[in-house]
Amino acid sequence: MGSKDTTTKRADARRSIDAIVQAAAECLGRNPDASLSEIARAAGVGRVTLYAHFSSRAEVVDAAMSRALDRGNEVLDTVDLTGDPRLALHRYIEAGWHLVDGTRALIVAAQRELSPARILELHAGPAARVEALVARGRAEGHFRTDLPISWMVNVLHSVMHSATEEIRAGRLTSDHAAHHISATVLAAFTTPGTPVPEPAP
Amino acid sequence: MGSKDTTTKRADARRSIDAIVQAAAECLGRNPDASLSEIARAAGVGRVTLYAHFSSRAEVVDAAMSRALDRGNEVLDTVDLTGDPRLALHRYIEAGWHLVDGTRALIVAAQRELSPARILELHAGPAARVEALVARGRAEGHFRTDLPISWMVNVLHSVMHSATEEIRAGRLTSDHAAHHISATVLAAFTTPGTPVPEPAP
DNA sequence: TATAACCTGAACAAGACTGTACGACTTAGC
DNA sequence: GCTAAGTCGTACAGTCTTGTTCAGGTTATA
Structure with a gap:
């Protein structure tokens, strides 16, 4: 839960989404005001690609938050x-x-x-x-x-x-x-x- | 220290400055991204008036910070x-x-x-x-x-x-x-x- | 009361961010 | 290898913020 579709999308699309979410977690973790341009750049994708997968800023934040919590739970489970x-x-x-x-x-x-x-x-x-x-x-x-x-x-x-x-x-x-x-x-x-x-x- | 000129300015100018600094401390205390428009509105003065007394956003923040610390010290001194x-x-x-x-x-x-x-x-x-x-x-x-x-x-x-x-x-x-x-x-x-x-x- | 200081709204330029649209290029997957 | 899916850069509209300018009204103060 929390992640985007992992079945219907193509391999490179999934890779992009993953890079974006990871970059978002990093950038927003440093600075909650980080712009979507900044996140896209950090993810190594174009800003337009980001909008192809996330319809709004809120969706990106949600995904980043979910990912961070998933990672945290993963560590804490051990x-x-x-x-x-x-x-x-x-x-x-x-x-x-x-x-x-x-x-x-x-x-x-x-x-x-x-x-x-x-x-x-x-x-x-x-x-x-x-x-x-x-x-x-x-x-x-x-x-x-x-x-x-x-x-x-x-x-x-x-x-x-x-x-x-x-x-x-x-x-x-x-x-x-x-x-x-x-x-x-x-x-x-x-x-x-x-x-x-x-x-x- | 920390306050603006209290001698050279006219009485109503000093009143405006005080209202602005007070409003800034309140607004920025709630939300560090508060805009100068917001602060001016909260102070009950026009945005232009704010710029007549403070040449930049940084100056407003500095004044608000100084004021908050002064108030804090005042309380703590007792x-x-x-x-x-x-x-x-x-x-x-x-x-x-x-x-x-x-x-x-x-x-x-x-x-x-x-x-x-x-x-x-x-x-x-x-x-x-x-x-x-x-x-x-x-x-x-x-x-x-x-x-x-x-x-x-x-x-x-x-x-x-x-x-x-x-x-x-x-x-x-x-x-x-x-x-x-x-x-x-x-x-x-x-x-x-x-x-x-x-x-x- | 006269005058200079002050306040005002409106309007402007410059910059940043969001969200969208387009056309062209690349690549995954059958 | 063909095709659809994905990506790319550029560009546009709309909104917001920061500062600045200007002309006209108000008020403190001598």
Whole structure:
């Protein structure tokens, strides 16, 4: 789901569409205002070809968003989220913290071009994964229960995103990012009155 | 500094300039792409009047940014940041968490229109205030020292910003915001191995 | 009250982006 | 190899934004 016809079109058409969607995800991930000319150029196709496959800007954004989420899910599906929720959280962060970066700007573009219902629909999948992890951690007594789950999920993503900003600002190198995020979020999720776990080295 | 001439111009001119800067801060705070027509309309003046006082878009953005920071500093100057750093942090959050909201989108506009040097210059003041507080909390043994100060400051602002997102999404009411932020950041700042302090009710 | 500063709408030029149309060239696939 | 599908560059219309100019009306201030 999310991709264009993969059966009726010709091989080179499919190749073009793929290049466009990929370029769109990259360009819009960098700059939500990226023009269709820019995307077409980055994809190595003419602007007219883009319009042959996508009838409007919104369709391109939708396709790029879907692709980014598909890629993200693909990566996140390989992560083992069972066992100690604190370790699972660390694995989740290690695998996915850089995924947030590209999608963040894309979401801005999506919010301007797509209907709220579509946005919600696209976001339901990935959000559920983390929510479940946090909920399990709370049920097993490892995470605090004095704050709403939605808030905790948002904090997690927010801190991940802040790491990418720090990297861009040159105040953080990407090899330390996962550690910093884990150490921060793990502490933030700790129940008041109990000690903060030592972060993994 | 930051404001236009307040002596040479006539009274109604000063009034117009003020209305424009105020409207710009509001409009750009909502949407960093807001056009000058939009800003002029919101200020209740003609578009030409705007150009009579500001020679370019960048000048408007700069003025709006300066104004927002001035207002922020004004508010933050009333906050007592002495005493127990954990309580001081709570007071800081309570006073200023909503200030981050308006400035965040403004910063996006500023980053596109202003020179990096100017951005840095504008940001130096407010950043120093929090940095000093965090540094003091570390020196007094209340905050963790295993993460860089710049990272901790960024986490604080990031979590503040995430609160405004949660409010917009309808998952949080603004009366709970300060408490959630404080509870989260206080835990995040706690040294590993030591217990998380109970948040203020 | 006189005058200079100020405000105004209308209109213009230049540039960017979207979406569409056309004719000609290339290529996939039977 | 033939044909339809796909691609290409160019060009056009429509819209939007940024700045600028101009002539005429309003208002602060001395």
